[in-house]
Amino acid sequence: MISLWRDMNGRGQVAVALAFLVLLFAPVAATRYLLSVLTLILYFVYVGQAWNLMMGYAGQLSLGHALYVGLGGYISAALWVHFGIGPWLGVVPSVAIAAAFGAAIGWLGFRFGIEGVYFSLLTIAFAEFTRIGFDHIGFVGGAGGLFIPYEESRLGEWWNLRGSQVFFYYLAFGMAVLAVLLTALLARSRLGYQWLAIREDETAARALGIDVFRAKMKAVLISSSMTAVGGVFYAFYYNSLFPAQLFDMSRSIELILGPIVGGTGTVFGPVIGAFVLTPLGEILIAVTEKAGINAPGAKAIFFGLILMAIIYLVPTGVWPWLSQRLGFARRRS
Amino acid sequence: MSALLSVVDVGKRFRGLIAVDRVSFTVEAGEIFAVIGPNGAGKTTLFNMIAGVLAPNEGTITFRGERISGRTPDAVCRLGVARTFQIVRPFPALTVEDNVVIGALLHRTEMAAARRHARDVLATLDLFDKRDFRASALTLPDRKRLELARALATDPKLLLLDEVMAGLRPTETDRMVEILRGVNRDMGVTILLIEHVMRAVMALAGHMLVLHHGAPIAKGKPEDVVRDQKVITSYLGQESI
Ligand SMILES: Nc1ncnc2c1ncn2[C@@H]1O[C@H](COP(=O)(O)OP(=O)(O)O)[C@@H](O)[C@H]1O
Ligand SMILES: [Mg+2]
Secondary structure, eight states: OHHHHHTBOHHHHHHHHHHHHHHHHHHHHOOHHHHHHHHHHHHHHHHHHHHHIIIIITOOOOSOTHHHHHHHHHHHHHHHHHHOOOHHHHHHHHHHHHHHHHHHHHHHHHHTTOOTHHHHHHHHHHHHHHHHHHHTOGGGTGGGOEEOOOOGGGTTBGGGTBOOHHHHHHHHHHHHHHHHHHHHHHHTSHHHHHHHHHHHOHHHHHHTTOOHHHHHHHHHHHHHHHHHHHHHHHHHHHOEEOHHHHSOHHHHHHHHHHHHHHOTTSSSHHHHHHHHHHHHHHHHHHHHHHTTOOOTTHHHHHHHHHHHHHHHHOTTOHHHHHHHHTTOBOOOO | OOEEEEEEEEEEEETTEEEEEEEEEEEETTOEEEEEOSTTSSHHHHHHHHTTSSOOSEEEEEETTEEOTTSOHHHHHHHTEEEOOSSOOOOTTSBHHHHHHHHHTTSOOOHHHHHHHHHHHHHHTTOGGGTTSBGGGSOHHHHHHHHHHHHHTTOOSEEEEESTTTTOOHHHHHHHHHHHHHHHHHSOOEEEEEOSOHHHHHHHOSEEEEEETTEEEEEEOHHHHTTOHHHIIIIIHHHHO
């Protein structure tokens, strides 16, 4: 954490401090709509960071992270709806079960040498099977969805995540900040370096005494646990859960676009990525509406084109390019 | 003095091909031991068995009295056997220093200590000034040095070096010989090296083994081995043609 701060020069530190303060005081000035967009951005910072640990650092490409969001969301929502168990408690089994799924995927993949694209396929398969499974679990509403009821009397029970927009904004903000700090901490830790070694060359990593299986398992466990917490947030923020929505492949992709555009394997990449992409999506919705284009998919096509342009222009991500252009990185002595 | 490494009747077959054929030798603590032989003689295969990459079909390998044949490469490394790859494998996107830090972290949990150790090792190998370069930006001789630095940073008791001199110019070879002597003498690291550059072998090795078609054809002190008729016809003679 301290080294994250120290690795930046004065300009970088000022920029980060300013961004932090602006976000901290945003609710004072922001409209409800703007606040909802910012909340969404911070949510994507959080889950993007969780994915980044596994891909950007440990080099394991998961294309099924919606699985952990879905499990976290469904389990915590079901515990609340059926048993009145609040999310602060419900987050524990949510994380445990998501981590167990992560462990199963990791164990299968890493123990049996399912690597590269095949590992990614495995992550997709788990998410898809789980989606189909949830379609048929009556307890959580099946394909018809699970809803957290709106109760007037509970409004303001922030301890049950029944809060206002401002409350959810700060919750997302806190989660995003913690995710950034955790990434910074891990990136500079022994485990973080083991991940980098594995990402770069597994054979060489092994020759340097790294227990590759263990290190990869830690990556998938940390990443899936973190993502599940994001799912709990999602459930209590949106209050409605559908398998086709939560576990869908497109959700997994959506979640990883931020870090990819911002720069994988960096602490601030997922942050910048979310701040670029989420508003872009909102702007595209507004523009296509204004222009009277309501052809389905028009937004997706524009979005795709802009995405391609960004990736073409800055293939290693916006953050490495930006921090270089603006001179944020400290020259190491 | 008991042997640091002992290889007993070790053999490895790849389908029909006998890559290593019942090889035995021992390496004493503190010495520099060389394995030579023409290309395809089975030297790298032998190294891979010691390092845990390949399991031998027969025979046993023991390190400090403990059987290591059949263990995984990371387990062998943690016991104190570090190796370099004939075809270098740096972590390309990382800096030179971070490459070495990863080695240093094997027996250190604290980052600052690992970084200090990495820098010491880099200084020993004349790489200190290039510590902020990306490994992918290094020239081949520097990559060979980085390969050695990374292995050395794990504080090995035994260092396996697979043709670290290959591709070096004569002056660079001399420097490498000097470095390896220092590593052996000052750091007390036992070295087992595969080498084609005879000048380096003669300068460094206390004992050597000659492999030919996987089989040992000579063993002993370098000055005796190079006079051996079988060695001259199968290997050294070939070199001078
Ligand atoms: N993984 C492998 N599969 C099949 N054959 C191999 C393999 N590794 C090495 N060989 C063969 O074993 C023999 C010895 O190779 P190697 O140990 O690399 O020799 P050297 O290092 O002495 O040049 C060669 O004929 C080589 O083709
Ligand atoms: Mg070889």
